[in-house]
Amino acid sequence: MDHETPTVRLIYMTLLSAAVWLALASLYGVTIAVKLWMPEFLPYEFASFGRLRPIHTGGVLLGWLTLALVGLAILVVYRTSRRPIWSPRLGWIGLGLMNAALIAGTVTLHLGITRGPLEYREWVTPVAVLMAAGILCHGWNLLQTLIHRRVEEMYISNAFILGGFVWLPTLYVIAYLPGFDRGVEHMVIQGYYMHVILGLWFTPMAIGITYWSLPRLLQKPIYSYSLGVVAFWSNLVFYTMIGAHHFVLSPTPWWLQSIAVLLGVGMMIPVWSTVFNFSFTMVGSWAVIRREPAAWFILAGTINYGLASLQGSLQALRDFSQITHFTHYTVAHAHWAAYGFASFFVFGAVYALLPRLTAVVDRATIRPYAAWHFRFALAGITIYFVSMTISGTVQGMRWSAGLPFVASLDGVSPYMFARAIGGGLMAASHFIFLWCVWQLRPAWQLRPAAEPARGPIPVGPETQAPE
Amino acid sequence: MFSLNYIFHRRPVALTVIVGLVFAGLSWIIALQPALELREATRAMIAGRAPLDPSVQRGKAIYLREGCGYCHSQFVRPTLIDMPYGRASRAEDYAGQQPPVPGTQRTGPDLSNVGVRQPSWMWQFLHLYNPRSMVPESIMPSFAWYFKIVDGAEAADQPWVLSLSEDFIPAGKVAIPTQEAIDLVTYLRSLKQE
Numbered sequence: 292m293d294h295e296t297p298t299v300r301l302i303y304m305t306l307l308s309a310a311v312w313l314a315l316a317s318l319y320g321v322t323i324a325v326k327l328w329m330p331e332f333l334p335y336e337f338a339s340f341g342r343l344r345p346i347h348t349g350g351v352l353l354g355w356l357t358l359a360l361v362g363l364a365i366l367v368v369y370r371t372s373r374r375p376i377w378s379p380r381l382g383w384i385g386l387g388l389m390n391a392a393l394i395a396g397t398v399t400l401h402l403g404i405t406r407g408p409l410e411y412r413e414w415v416t417p418v419a420v421l422m423a424a425g426i427l428c429h430g431w432n433l434l435q436t437l438i439h440r441r442v443e444e445m446y447i448s449n450a451f452i453l454g455g456f457v458w459l460p461t462l463y464v465i466a467y468l469p470g471f472d473r474g475v476e477h478m479v480i481q482g483y484y485m486h487v488i489l490g491l492w493f494t495p496m497a498i499g500i501t502y503w504s505l506p507r508l509l510q511k512p513i514y515s516y517s518l519g520v521v522a523f524w525s526n527l528v529f530y531t532m533i534g535a536h537h538f539v540l541s542p543t544p545w546w547l548q549s550i551a552v553l554l555g556v557g558m559m560i561p562v563w564s565t566v567f568n569f570s571f572t573m574v575g576s577w578a579v580i581r582r583e584p585a586a587w588f589i590l591a592g593t594i595n596y597g598l599a600s601l602q603g604s605l606q607a608l609r610d611f612s613q614i615t616h617f618t619h620y621t622v623a624h625a626h627w628a629a630y631g632f633a634s635f636f637v638f639g640a641v642y643a644l645l646p647r648l649t650a651v652v653d654r655a656t657i658r659p660y661a662a663w664h665f666r667f668a669l670a671g672i673t674i675y676f677v678s679m680t681i682s683g684t685v686q687g688m689r690w691s692a693g694l695p696f697v698a699s700l701d702g703v704s705p706y707m708f709a710r711a712i713g714g715g716l717m718a719a720s721h722f723i724f725l726w727c728v729w730q731l732r733p734a735w736q737l738r739p740a741a742e743p744a745r746g747p748i749p750v751g752p753e754t755q756a757p758e
Numbered sequence: 759m760f761s762l763n764y765i766f767h768r769r770p771v772a773l774t775v776i777v778g779l780v781f782a783g784l785s786w787i788i789a790l791q792p793a794l795e796l797r798e799a800t801r802a803m804i805a806g807r808a809p810l811d812p813s814v815q816r817g818k819a820i821y822l823r824e825g826c827g828y829c830h831s832q833f834v835r836p837t838l839i840d841m842p843y844g845r846a847s848r849a850e851d852y853a854g855q856q857p858p859v860p861g862t863q864r865t866g867p868d869l870s871n872v873g874v875r876q877p878s879w880m881w882q883f884l885h886l887y888n889p890r891s892m893v894p895e896s897i898m899p900s901f902a903w904y905f906k907i908v909d910g911a912e913a914a915d916q917p918w919v920l921s922l923s924e925d926f927i928p929a930g931k932v933a934i935p936t937q938e939a940i941d942l943v944t945y946l947r948s949l950k951q952e
């Protein structure tokens with residue numbers, strides 16, 4: 292199995308980079324959370340709130356989640372196509388480009404070199420080009436691997452992965468397209484970009500990867516292959532169309548906002564297809580679920596996905612949006628979805644698949660640490676979500692009561708403190724995660740996989756017949 | 759044989775092309791085509807407008823650089839909640855802005871009309887130097903690096919001299935705004951709804 296060594300190393304280094312960016316970016320997150328409670332904390336130019344915030348969001352979204360999803364995508368494609376990756380060298384180039392973009396992005400934002408507070412596209416164009424080039428390298432590599440796969444049928448995960456790798460670069464091009472840099476057209480593109488990157492990159496990638504990690508973990512096929520296909524197409528159609536809900540009641544065209552609100556409710560179709568599918572797959576495997584922290588992450592991620600998406604559909608409604616928009620309520624929602632759903636699926640997939648891949652440490656050794664990672668992460672996001680939801684509601688209620696603006700600051704200070712505590716717990720859990728990933732590093736001389744594939748491997752709809 | 763189902767499971771290239779095209783088509787309908795149309799409207803709106811004052815432009819660049827728009831919206835909705843901030847935003851308000859900063863958060867108040875609401879140079883300088891000196895509850899960062907701290911006597915010939923209590927500045931010292939602080943306040947004072 293020596294020929295597989297480069298693939299394993301590439302996957303591992305991508306996941307390790309992701310874990311490092313997660314630890315780093317969550318420290319930025321805790322720092323800005325403390326600043327919102329204690330504004331004189333670190334009062335330096337390079338560390339002011341407005342400069343650290345995009346480093347935190349860029350670090351967690353483009354550093355942590357994107358790198359981790361890329362690493363897991365390589366893993367899933369490698370496993371389901373039953374062959375090593377097409378070109379490990381191209382994979383290393385992609386990883387290098389993405390890390391270069393992240394370092395350059397972090398440094399430039401510290402220095403105040405930015406396109407302005409345009410969420411998730413603050414990086415100046417040369418930095419964004421590095422990132423896009425990295426994604427394209429990986430996308431091409433995975434496509435070639437799938438073309439030359441050693442099985443007849445592609446497993447459903449690969450559809451989500453191929454989609455993600457064509458949607459993200461397309462989206463990036465539209466977001467950085469010159470000519471829409473002023474007026475209401477800028478708001479249309481901004482709303483579109485900042486939502487579609489969630490809906491057509493993080494969401495399908497996290498789901499696609501879980502379509503592999505969950506059956507592997509539970510050693511049984513997914514409950515319904517067809518529901519997965521429904522989720523794939525409906526997610527593509529609905530999620531692309533709802534970005535305008537970030538600017539409800541703005542001078543952007545009314546029909547655009549109405550489509551966003553209406554199809555936002557339609558999002559329940561892909562969301563609940565996936566939620567039901569994963570839930571029913573888990574039914575009956577309680578022994579594994581009780582034992583494996585990986586399964587805890589996937590179970591909690593599934594619940595969070597369903598509920599956070601339902602909340603998102605509600606938040607888009609015009610009446611609801613009037614109160615909650617501009618408040619911390621939306622920040623709570625964003626963290627619940629990006630962390631409680633997407634990141635939890637990634638954690639689950641790493642704990643489910645990485646020990647099998649590198650096969651140096653028995654998964655039982657990692658289990659107690661993974662369990663503590665889960666407890667800290669869940670406690671952290673829960674404290675964060677609850678405190679920010681209450682604080683957002685307080686803000687919205689005080690504003691609608693006609694109180695002066697400072698009343699909303701006064702009322703939320705204790706919740707800002709709680710937020711920093713929640714953030715601190717999440718950050719602490721990420722250092723446990725980093726430690727676990729480090730423990731799972733592959734040996735220099737890679738041995739053949741200690742755990743050969745067992746049980747039915749769910750490759751294609753025909754394997755779905757009940758056992 | 760060449761059904762969508764077949765392509766979904768057997769033809770990675772065709773699948774990639776199809777989902778890419780579907781996405782591009784939907785993006786055209788929901789983002790690019792409306793944006794192109796709105797761009798024409800924007801061009802018509804700004805035709806004949808005088809270019810922005812250079813100091814306002816420099817101030818806007820600082821506003822972007824410091825990420826002010828993460829906490830301050832410039833987007834007033836036609837709702838009761840937003841009434842303190844001025845009339846509802848119109849397309850014309852954003853037409854001249856490059857880029858517009860409507861924002862998604864109000865950790866601080868909306869600034870669409872701040873030039874009318876708070877036109878005082880001195881208030882703005884003191885508030886930038888340390889927001890707590892003007893609004894004790896504020897959680898805005900201090901932007902003290904846009905000011906020079908000098909002895910009171912040295913600042914005699916300066917147009918703006920900030921005297922603050924010892925909570926904010928060492929005894930006997932005063933703060934004077936740099937050109938960047940003046941540009942930023944010029945920009946803030948230019949934010950007036952017509």
